[in-house]
Amino acid sequence: xxxxxxxxxxxxxxxxxxxxxxxxxxxxxxxxAIARDLYRTYVDAMVHAEQCGFDWVGCNEHHFSPYxxxxxxxxxxxxxxxxxxxxxxxxxxxxxxxxNPVRIAEEYAMLDCMSGGRLMAGFMRGIPHxxxxxxxxxxxxxxxxxxxxxxxxxxxxxxxxxxxxxxYFQFRQVSIWPKPFQKPHPPFLVSxxxxxxxxxxxEVGATMGMVLLSDLPGARxxxxxxxxxxxxxxxxxxxxxxxxxxxxxxxDTDEEARRWMASGRDYFNKVLLGPQREAMGMVIRGTRYFxxxxxxxxxxxxxxxxxxxxxxxxIDRGTILCGSPRTVVEQIRRIHGELxxxxxxxxxxxxxVPDAVVRHGMELFRDEVLPHxxxx
Amino acid sequence: MHAEQHTVALSSGELAYxxxxxxxxxLYLHPDAGMRWNKVLGGLAASHRVYAPIAPGFDTRPRHARxxxxxxxxxxxxxxxxxVIVPAAAANVNPDAGQARTCDLIxxxxxxxxxxxxxxxxxxxxxxxxLGAASGFRPLDAASPITDPAARSRxxxxxxxxxxxxxxxxAVVAANREMFMAYSGRRLRDEELITRLGEIDRLTLILHGxxxxxxxxxxxxLLRARIRRSFLVYVWDAAHALAxxxxxxxxxxxxxxxxxxxxxxxxxxxxxPTP
Numbered sequence: 001x002x003x004x005x006x007x008x009x010x011x012x013x014x015x016x017x018x019x020x021x022x023x024x025x026x027x028x029x030x031x032x033a034i035a036r037d038l039y040r041t042y043v044d045a046m047v048h049a050e051q052c053g054f055d056w057v058g059c060n061e062h063h064f065s066p067y068x069x070x071x072x073x074x075x076x077x078x079x080x081x082x083x084x085x086x087x088x089x090x091x092x093x094x095x096x097x098x099x100n101p102v103r104i105a106e107e108y109a110m111l112d113c114m115s116g117g118r119l120m121a122g123f124m125r126g127i128p129h130x131x132x133x134x135x136x137x138x139x140x141x142x143x144x145x146x147x148x149x150x151x152x153x154x155x156x157x158x159x160x161x162x163x164x165x166x167x168y169f170q171f172r173q174v175s176i177w178p179k180p181f182q183k184p185h186p187p188f189l190v191s192x193x194x195x196x197x198x199x200x201x202x203e204v205g206a207t208m209g210m211v212l213l214s215d216l217p218g219a220r221x222x223x224x225x226x227x228x229x230x231x232x233x234x235x236x237x238x239x240x241x242x243x244x245x246x247x248x249x250x251x252d253t254d255e256e257a258r259r260w261m262a263s264g265r266d267y268f269n270k271v272l273l274g275p276q277r278e279a280m281g282m283v284i285r286g287t288r289y290f291x292x293x294x295x296x297x298x299x300x301x302x303x304x305x306x307x308x309x310x311x312x313x314x315i316d317r318g319t320i321l322c323g324s325p326r327t328v329v330e331q332i333r334r335i336h337g338e339l340x341x342x343x344x345x346x347x348x349x350x351x352x353v354p355d356a357v358v359r360h361g362m363e364l365f366r367d368e369v370l371p372h373x374x375x376x
Numbered sequence: 377m378h379a380e381q382h383t384v385a386l387s388s389g390e391l392a393y394x395x396x397x398x399x400x401x402x403l404y405l406h407p408d409a410g411m412r413w414n415k416v417l418g419g420l421a422a423s424h425r426v427y428a429p430i431a432p433g434f435d436t437r438p439r440h441a442r443x444x445x446x447x448x449x450x451x452x453x454x455x456x457x458x459x460v461i462v463p464a465a466a467a468n469v470n471p472d473a474g475q476a477r478t479c480d481l482i483x484x485x486x487x488x489x490x491x492x493x494x495x496x497x498x499x500x501x502x503x504x505x506x507l508g509a510a511s512g513f514r515p516l517d518a519a520s521p522i523t524d525p526a527a528r529s530r531x532x533x534x535x536x537x538x539x540x541x542x543x544x545x546x547a548v549v550a551a552n553r554e555m556f557m558a559y560s561g562r563r564l565r566d567e568e569l570i571t572r573l574g575e576i577d578r579l580t581l582i583l584h585g586x587x588x589x590x591x592x593x594x595x596x597x598l599l600r601a602r603i604r605r606s607f608l609v610y611v612w613d614a615a616h617a618l619a620x621x622x623x624x625x626x627x628x629x630x631x632x633x634x635x636x637x638x639x640x641x642x643x644x645x646x647x648x649p650t651p
Contacts, residue, residue: 147612152585154610163609163641165625172641173607373402 001376003057003335004056004090004345005049005362006211006245009042009076010272011035011066012352019271023129023279024064035069041355043076045348047083048359052366053374054137056120056343058090060211061062067272074107083116089115092189092209092243093122096152097144098134102174103156104148117181122187123149123206125197128289131278138289142196144168144171148186148364149204156185173335194295201227202237210244211345216318216338219244238342244335245345248321249353250328250369257361260353261322263312268350321346323367332373377541379413379421383418387454389440393429393456394480397421400459401479402634404428405453405487405494407617408511408556409433409532410548414540415623416630423631427461427479429453429491431635433543433555435464436548446512446559446566450493455520472582477501480634481578485555485591486506492569492599504637505580506630508618509588512596514564525550531589533617540620573602580606581633581640585621607633 013034018025049057059076062068063190069077073091080089089111094104097158112119129136129343152175161175180186192198192208198221201208212220223242228239249264251257283289290296290309314320320337321328332344346365348358379396394413402424404417404495420426423610432447443452461479480503483491488510495502516522524526533539544552560566579605584596593610601609611627614621632640 150612159597160608162600164612165609165622166612172609172643193508234579291396373426 001373002055002240003345004343005054006345006347006351007042007046007059008347009059009070010349011038011069014066014271016267016270020274023275024184025066025275032142032173034357035376040295043079044079045355045359047170049362050084050087051277053370054087054363056090057113058092059317060092060124060342061095065132065276067276072189074087074111077111078114081111089122090117090120091098091122091212093124094102095126095130095248096123097125098131099134101148101151101157101169102171105152106176107180108186109176112180112186113178119186121186123190125191127280129276131283132279138283138287141289142291144363146221150313153185156180192226195225196292203233205235207241207243208236211245212321212347213246221337239333240342242341243345244339244341245347246320247350248348249350250325251318251322254327255324257323258311260357261350262288264350264353266310325364328369329372336376384460386452386459388442388452389432391429391456392437393606394558395427398427399424401460401465403426403457403479403481405483405490407485407487408552410544410552412540414619416619416627419627420630429456446489447493448496449490449559453490453494454498454501475602478503480504482506483510484618485511495578499578502578504634506633507599508579508583509585509591509598509616511564511591512566513570513598515592515594518592518594518595530614533620534587534615535621538620564639574604574605577605581638582606582608583611583618583626583629585611585616585618587613589613590616601650
């Protein structure tokens with residue numbers, strides 16, 4: 001099994017009691033010195049992840065919120081490319097429908113060359129409220145996603161300069177410099193947290209990702225749909241094509257891990273996620289961001305349940321990893337037994353869990369967890 | 377825009393053609409499905425004089441005994457330019473065209489194959505060249521072409537309901553396909569033409585649908601690589617029948633290219649006031 005170290009890079013300079021309400025998050029109170037220190041701490045931890053045995057290290061894209069300070073994850077990828085030598089640089093990833101696909105193709109090609117061919121390129125559709133940030137109609141997200149991915153692949157692989165006359169993107173001539181290091185192109189990952197996404201991931205030959213799992217039965221269903229879709233489109237995924245992720249806190253004892261996870265989730269739900277729920281709800285209710293009702297309902301339930309599930313419920317459901325090294329080994333084995341995935345993604349900075357706790361957890365993973373689960 | 381039907385007697389026989397519009401002349405060479413006046417041609421006719429002949433043997437027209445190959449067809453259309461298009465421009469039938477001695481040339485699929493030969497044989501008569509999913513350049517390692525008529529029909533267009541006019545009778549479709557086979561010598565790769573593509577010095581726009589299941593993208597990539605002054609543009613959400621699936625996009629590209637040449641790559645839309 002491969003392990004991915006994923007950082008949401010939240011701004012944790014807000015107190016729970018002072019957390020702003022309503023969308024968008026007002027940014028008047030941002031302390032740039034705090035942001036500076038957080039970026040330094042987070043990137044240092046991501047670099048250290050390579051020394052702790054992780055196979056992938058990465059982050060994703062979010063806007064207008066302390067939830068994640070990565071408006072452009074590729075900037076973080078650039079910092080990682082020269083500070084690491086082995087891990088995959090997992091940009092999972094750029095939100096393709098709201099960005100310029102040619103710019104994504106270029107930046108991903110840069111990262112792939114800078115890292116010597118270690119990019120895992122995420123083509124994410126984004127969580128619904130991100131569309132408000134860049135003034136893109138959420139109902140267009142699927143069509144934009146499909147067109148943009150094909151355009152990016154063309155930019156990476158076309159032997160000569162070419163033009164693209166599409167519905168959402170028009171470029172009379174494209175000729176990116178450089179082209180990616182990996183041939184024919186870097187592997188890419190697509191989110192597959194709901195049926196329509198899972199179907200799409202199989203259709204386009206992507207690795208599927210469920211970065212923050214909401215429930216095991218839903219994950220099993222998504223994996224089934226993904227595999228069926230892939231076979232229908234002429235290829236068969238391996239376990240390495242399936243990424244499952246969750247909040248992860250590893251500490252010396254179960255009790256300590258649960259204490260940190262509880263406070264981190266509290267901060268995550270009340271400060272980081274709070275107003276975004278309102279914005280996401282607007283998009284889901286009023287647009288065709290989800291084109292089938294099952295996917296929409298599943299997302300809506302997930303949004304509601306994430307804040308409501310207790311710690312014990314989340315552990316029982318297999319949607320978080322929390323405990324001592326021995327406990328986490330059992331949890332990993334259990335979840336892997338249920339899902340059969342090949343890449344396990346740890347979101348280790350849960351809310352405002354102290355960075356020293358995160359760092360210690362990484363080293364516990366290296367010394368006392370990884371040796372027991374590497375061969376899964 | 378009213379399209380007129382005419383015939384002209386050429387050295388090998390009579391050639392039927394449709395003509396419409398006013399402006400600089402454009403010659404359109406149809407695919408093996410036959411000649412259909414479509415939205416792209418109609419749109420071009422708003423600013424050009426569009427000539428669209430029916431190749432001998434297609435659409436129930438008689439064959440010309442001396443016109444047996446793609447190269448022969450190219451020569452025939454060169455004679456058409458000499459006989460109809462250039463004199464019309466000289467006689468001020470096209471007041472906007474001035475004293476044009478050349479015309480721009482558009483060829484789709486089979487018509488693109490003919491157009492490439494015409495650009496080689498008669499560069500004196502050709503302005504700019506537009507090749508849409510041209511056949512005749514099939515890669516050696518390409519998958520076998522679809523031969524089943526029903527499967528081929530499905531691979532031809534994503535939006536067949538957008539095709540102009542009524543569907544042709546099955547017999548006409550089959551006969552047109554046989555004519556293509558006859559002219560092409562039952563081959564899909566013209567080695568002689570491929571080796572000579574570098575001689576085409578006309579500015580060329582190459583169009584290819586991203587969902588084309590009939591002509592591989594590698595064919596258009598080969599054209600782009602060999603024709604020195606060329607641009608390749610992919611039309612998203614279009615199969616082989618480019619003008620059927622995405623007429624607005626094909627028209628926009630073609631119009632811009634014919635009007636602006638290399639500068640078609642510039643985005644000319646602007647909200648800025650005219651200086």
